[in-house]
Structure formats: structure tokens, C-alpha cells
Amino acid sequence: MDHLFTVDGDSATPVSPTTLAAEGLFERQHLQEWVIEHPQVLGESVLVITSEFDRWADTDGVPARDRLDVLGLDATGRLVVVELKRGSADRDVHLQAITYAALVSRFDLDTLAQAHRDFLKGRGESVELDECRQRLLNHVDGDWSPELLQRPRQVIIAAGFPKQVTHTVVWLSEMNLDIDLIEVGLWKVKGQLVAGFTKVYPTPEVEEFTLAPARIEAKAAAQKLEERSRARSAVHVLVDAGLLPDGARLRLVPRHGAPESIREDIRAWVGEDGRRASATWSNNTTEPLTWEADGKPYTPTGLANHIFTSVTGRKADGIQGTTWWDVDANPVPDTVDPDEWAALVGSHLADLAKQLSGTRKDWSSLHALLEAIPSGRWTTYGDVATVINSHAVPVGTHLATCGKCPNVWRVLTTSGAVSSSFQWPDPARTETPADVLGTEGIHFEAGAAAREARLPLDDLRRLLRN
Structure with a gap:
């Protein structure tokens, strides 16, 4: 973050940066604790296994002096090696990270479980070794993979990086070695210290267009990682977009990774107990499916594997x-218009995520758009979703449950009808949206609003821009 300002209306005042050293903050007591408390700065879904780990020995049995700052595990099953510097990084900081990655690449589940137990014990939490082992297994989306453990991802966090480090890391990444560079900044705003973490390499564009193709063509272990990452990303996209309401029902249709002969066997097995074919969705990114056959939560891949x-x-x-x-x-969820739900039926989760990639549940723009729709005009759930970069189903769900959305009666189905899922925030209201629209001058015929009163999509976009 190059510039930070405090804002008061149309006035913006620059905030001067400071440093951890200047504020008397240290790597272990402060920066390290920030990372442990907020592991999301290391990437998506990282579990901290241990910190300040130094219990390894060289080939002669002599304990090594190297001390690993933080070791994590991400949901794809890869270890995350973290090197921390409270000031600018040294010219050889990446060599330290690579050394630690080489050391931990030989760890197995038992080694990691013991390290996690010791870490928790040192922080006042008493946990049995078997529970630690299970915690690690549960964190991984899919089967535990020794091959992926041998390919740790490295994260270096520092106040800045010299060119020697960035140039070397770029080359190492192109050679299929994963190293993230994250800058930590510190500012003092009205006596309050503010810390910021910015990923400076690789950027999303570099990952997508430069590094990802090379990794896809790499070894089988890297391919497995890519498959797991895609599956997990699909879940996050769907949850972020709010497409599927909690309790939405999903139907088993075996596809990727199973030849036709096995798919036939699965269909026959499902025929013995119909509950095996169904799961319900919940909007959490860890285990979003509950299988009807046993009532237990799973990831989509975890349940397919099972x-x-x-x-x-x-x-x-x-x-x-x-x-x-x-x-x-x-069943059609109560908050969803049946016509919009019908458009989703038969689509699998991966396809839905591909269609929704980049959308978010940012309802502030929705509220602003609804506020701008004038009396005597109407629009559709689909058009509103298009303008705010969402989907008609989460838009309809939000309108049905928000309680604070303005002008909700001016949003209708594609046919111009009032959605069967519509409900007033105030249950005391007895008039219908059609009644209200009628008082605004919109005529209804056969249950559909007059087409000439519908706002064109371009006009709707202009309302939001204005």
C-alpha cells in the first residue's frame, strides 16, 4: 500500500508510515502473533500447525539451529512455510525459506500432529495427539496426500524486498516453486497503529496467465493440487455469490474421475437407498454438503470420494x-422464484461457479439501485442481478429476507408477475405488490405488469451510475 489517507468529506489527509522497529514491535512477540491470530494473510484456509519450530537434526544427529517462524497447512493438503522479517528482507531471505521448505518436506502426519500438539500446549491448550492428527486430516479437502506434503508453499513477509529477492523469486516460481512475497506496512493514525499486509508477488494475473499453465503441465502431484484447488475455489465462489440458499437440495450425478462402468455401479448402489442420491447445501466453505444417507457434513470432493x-x-x-x-x-427454496430456480436445475456446482466467477454479495449497490427506481416503473430480478454483477437467485433471496431494501415491489419476474416468494418485511401489510404498483400507474393484465413500464437494462445501469 503506497498511500494511506484519513478522509473527512472531500478532504483527504496523508498518513505517514512508520516501522515496527520505530514503534518497538518485534518479529516474534508481535508480527508472528498477528500472523498466528489471522492466518488468512497467508492465503485461503490455512491452519497454523506450529511456530518457532526447531526440533530437527542433521544427518549426524546434531540439532539444527534453524528456527522456522510459522508452519501452516492449507486446505489442499500443502504445507505453508512462513519466514518473517520486521524490516526489509535480507538479500538471501528466500534461501532461508527454501531451506525450511526442504526440511519440512520430509514430515509425515505423525510429525506434524506432534508439532501441533506441542504448539497448542505451549499456548495453554491441552489436546490429545490423536485429536491433533484428526484436526489436520479434517482440514484437508480430500484425501491426505504425502506427495503434496513434499511440495510446500513458501510465504515471506517483510517490510520490503530488494530486487535480488524479487528477481530470484520470479524465476523460482517459473521453475514451479511456489513462493509468495507479502509486504507488511505500519501507519499511525490518530495515535492508533494500523498494520496492512499486501501480496506483492505473485499477483492474481501472474498466477493465472504465467504460473498456472506451467504448473498444470508439471508432475502428477501438481495436477492433483490444481484439481483440489479448483474444487475448493468453486465452493468459495458459490458461497461468496450467495447463489444457493441454505437447505438447497442437490442430486448425485457421478462424472469426473469415474469411468462409465463405475458410474453404472454407483447408480445401482444409489438405487438400493434413495437417500444416497441427495445432499443439502449450507453456505460454509469448509463442509457445505450434508449427505442425506448419514446426516454428516462433507466437502463435495470428500463425499464423492466416500x-x-x-x-x-x-x-x-x-x-x-x-x-x-x-x-x-x-423442493424450490421458499425465498427463490420458481422460474429462476428452474434455470439452475441440472447444473452442477463446478459449472455454476464458472458462471459466477467474480461475483460477490455486495448488497450496497443493490440497495442504491432499488432506491433509484422511480415510481411507475418496474424491473426484473435478472436485470438487477446483471447490473450489480450477481445472479437472480441470490438477489431474490436477499429481497425476501433483507427487511430494509427499498422499493422491493418494483422488482418482478421476467414475465412481469409478482414472485410467489415475495413477502413484505412488515407482516401486517395486506396489499399485494400489484396493488401498490397499480397506485403508481402500472396496469396489470392476466397477472403481468405492462411491458411499457419495464425499465430497459441500459436505463437501469444509468440509474446506478447516477
């Missing part, structure tokens, strides 16, 4: 579980 193994007796390999679960036709 079903594959239950039918074949073999361990699944490379299944993309988000392709196995389709939106079911029934």
Missing part, C-alpha cells in the same frame, strides 16, 4: 467432486 470408495472398495484418485452434484428441481 461414495466412490463405498462402491468400488478402492481409493479414489483425482475426482473433482463439484462436478458430481447437480441442483435438484425439488
Whole structure:
């Protein structure tokens, strides 16, 4: 972050940066604790396993002096090696990170579970070794993979990086070694210290267009990581967009990772107990599916793997579980317009995520748009969703549950009808949206609003811009 300002109306006052050293803050007591308390700065869904780890020995059995700042585990099953510097990084900081990555790449589940237990014990939390082991297994989306443990991701956090480091890290990344560079900044705003973490390499564009293709073409372990990352990203996209309401029903349709002969066996197995074919969705990114057959929560890939193994007796390999679960036709969620839900039926989670990539549940723009719709005009859930970069289903769900959205009666279905899921925030209101629209001069015929009163999409966009 190059510039930071305090804002008072149309006045913006620059805030001068400071440093950890100048404020008497240290790597271990302060910066390290910030990272442990907020591991999201290391990336998506990282579990901190341990910190200040130094219990390794060289080939002669002599304890090594190297002390690893933080070790984490991400949801794809990769270790995350973290090197911290409260000031600017040294010219060889990346060599330290690589050394630690090489050391931890030989760790197995038992080593990590013991390290996690010791870490928690040192912080006043008493946990049995078996519980620590299970915590690590549960954090991984899919099967535990020793191959992925051998490919740690490295994160270096510092106040700045010399060119020697950035140039070397770029080359190492192109050689399929993952190293993230994160700058930590510190400012003092009206006596309050403000810390910021900015990922300076790789940027999303570099990851997508430069690094990702090379990694996809790499070894089988990297391919497995990519599949898991895609599956997990699909879940995050759907949750972020709010597309599927809690309790939405999904139907099992085995696809990716299972040949047709096994798909037939799965269909026959499901025919023995219809509950095996159904799961319900909940909007959490950890385990969003609850399987009707046993009532337990799963990830889409975790449940697909479980079903594959239950039918074949073999361990699944490379299944993309988000392709196995389709939106079911029934029941239609209470807050969703049936016509909009029908458009989703039969689509699997991976396809839905691909369509929604980049959308977010930012309802501030929705509220501003609704406020701007004039009396005597109406629009549709789909058009509103297009303008705010969302989807008609989460828009309809929000309108049905918000209680504070303005002019909700001016949003209708594509056919111009009042949605069957419409409900007033005030249950005492007895008039219908059609009644209110009628008082605003909009005529209804056969349950549909006059087409000439519908706002064109371009006019709707202009309302939001203005």
C-alpha cells in the first residue's frame, strides 16, 4: 500500500508510515502473533500447525539451529512455510525459506500432529495427539496426500524486498516453486497503529496467465493440487455469490474421475437407498454438503470420494467432486422464484461457479439501485442481478429476507408477475405488490405488469451510475 489517507468529506489527509522497529514491535512477540491470530494473510484456509519450530537434526544427529517462524497447512493438503522479517528482507531471505521448505518436506502426519500438539500446549491448550492428527486430516479437502506434503508453499513477509529477492523469486516460481512475497506496512493514525499486509508477488494475473499453465503441465502431484484447488475455489465462489440458499437440495450425478462402468455401479448402489442420491447445501466453505444417507457434513470432493470408495472398495484418485452434484428441481427454496430456480436445475456446482466467477454479495449497490427506481416503473430480478454483477437467485433471496431494501415491489419476474416468494418485511401489510404498483400507474393484465413500464437494462445501469 503506497498511500494511506484519513478522509473527512472531500478532504483527504496523508498518513505517514512508520516501522515496527520505530514503534518497538518485534518479529516474534508481535508480527508472528498477528500472523498466528489471522492466518488468512497467508492465503485461503490455512491452519497454523506450529511456530518457532526447531526440533530437527542433521544427518549426524546434531540439532539444527534453524528456527522456522510459522508452519501452516492449507486446505489442499500443502504445507505453508512462513519466514518473517520486521524490516526489509535480507538479500538471501528466500534461501532461508527454501531451506525450511526442504526440511519440512520430509514430515509425515505423525510429525506434524506432534508439532501441533506441542504448539497448542505451549499456548495453554491441552489436546490429545490423536485429536491433533484428526484436526489436520479434517482440514484437508480430500484425501491426505504425502506427495503434496513434499511440495510446500513458501510465504515471506517483510517490510520490503530488494530486487535480488524479487528477481530470484520470479524465476523460482517459473521453475514451479511456489513462493509468495507479502509486504507488511505500519501507519499511525490518530495515535492508533494500523498494520496492512499486501501480496506483492505473485499477483492474481501472474498466477493465472504465467504460473498456472506451467504448473498444470508439471508432475502428477501438481495436477492433483490444481484439481483440489479448483474444487475448493468453486465452493468459495458459490458461497461468496450467495447463489444457493441454505437447505438447497442437490442430486448425485457421478462424472469426473469415474469411468462409465463405475458410474453404472454407483447408480445401482444409489438405487438400493434413495437417500444416497441427495445432499443439502449450507453456505460454509469448509463442509457445505450434508449427505442425506448419514446426516454428516462433507466437502463435495470428500463425499464423492466416500461414495466412490463405498462402491468400488478402492481409493479414489483425482475426482473433482463439484462436478458430481447437480441442483435438484425439488423442493424450490421458499425465498427463490420458481422460474429462476428452474434455470439452475441440472447444473452442477463446478459449472455454476464458472458462471459466477467474480461475483460477490455486495448488497450496497443493490440497495442504491432499488432506491433509484422511480415510481411507475418496474424491473426484473435478472436485470438487477446483471447490473450489480450477481445472479437472480441470490438477489431474490436477499429481497425476501433483507427487511430494509427499498422499493422491493418494483422488482418482478421476467414475465412481469409478482414472485410467489415475495413477502413484505412488515407482516401486517395486506396489499399485494400489484396493488401498490397499480397506485403508481402500472396496469396489470392476466397477472403481468405492462411491458411499457419495464425499465430497459441500459436505463437501469444509468440509474446506478447516477
